[in-house]
Amino acid sequence: MMTLVVGGAASGKSEYAERLVVHAGETPRVYIATMQPFDQESLRRIDKHRRMRAEKHFETLECYTNLASAQVPAGSTVLLECVSNLCANEIYSPDGSGENAAQAIRRGVEHLRGRCGELIVVSNELFSGGSIYEGDTLRYLKVLGQVNRELAAMADDVCEVVCGIPCWYKGGERFYDLV
Amino acid sequence: MTLIVGPLFNGKRRFAMELLGCGEEELSRRAVWDVQDLAGSCSDLEALAAELSAHEVVISTEVGGGVVPTDPAERAAREAAGRLNCLLAKRADRVIRVFCGLPMVLKGAL
Secondary structure, rough: OEEEEEOOOHHHHHHHHHHHHHOOEEEEEEEEOOOOOOOHHHHHHHHHHHHHHHHEEEEEEEOOOOHHOOOOOOOOOEEEEEHHHHHHHHHOOOOOOOHHHHHHHHHHHHHHHHHEEEEEEEEEOOOOOOOOHHHHHHHHHHHHHHHHHHHHEEEEEEEEOOOOEEEEEEHHHHHHOOO | OOOEEEOOOOHHHHHHHHHOOHHHHHHHHHOOOOOOOHHHHHHHHHHHHHHHHHOOOEEEEOOOOOOOOHHHHHHHHHHHHHHHHHHHHOOEEEEEEEOOOOOEEEEEOO
């Protein structure tokens, strides 16, 4: 099963996604980290999150591009965070797939979904802050918008997290008792 | 009239085509989109809402999130776009928000 969790900055989407992982039960838990550390601040941030997840017995797998090559145990619970980072990496990184970024991400998610038991994918809502964009920003938003729509179509459950509360656009019934 | 709102690049037009069971060409006759761009330069939003409501489907992108623009004209345009959405929603038989390509009914029924 696959759940897509979308939300704005600091909406509580990561925390909610982690609750979904715990809800999935005592299977091996894999966290796929997509943020490339560029400076001390990002390294500290990564370290903090890594320690937090260690308490929940996650194994962390770093994957900046080419998600389709990520090896996860069969039947595991996988948390992929965050598609917005992955999308930027695929578009702009020398190792990325450039023009084929959306396709690479979709294929990568399909690969994970076929392998794991529960897949929870986190993405960002970046699209309600106006419509006047150009150049690289416009290009990035178009790709991420397409990826979000395609992942939503693939997913069994789709929610937008607002103030830590999930609003379900698709499915979600199996999580109603989750507090 | 059906009002379809939602964030940028979230599949509003594609959903409208599904709703009407038509392609892009027919959609341009039966629907109007990017109406948020008409609000800024409009002196009578009520009249604009009334005129737009003659269409079967009206599609508007939500632009009110994010930081308030520092440019006065952009600020006014964003304000007007939000007002226009409210006026359209009042007139609409149904209002649907499309998020990641998925519809949520805010008024009326699908």
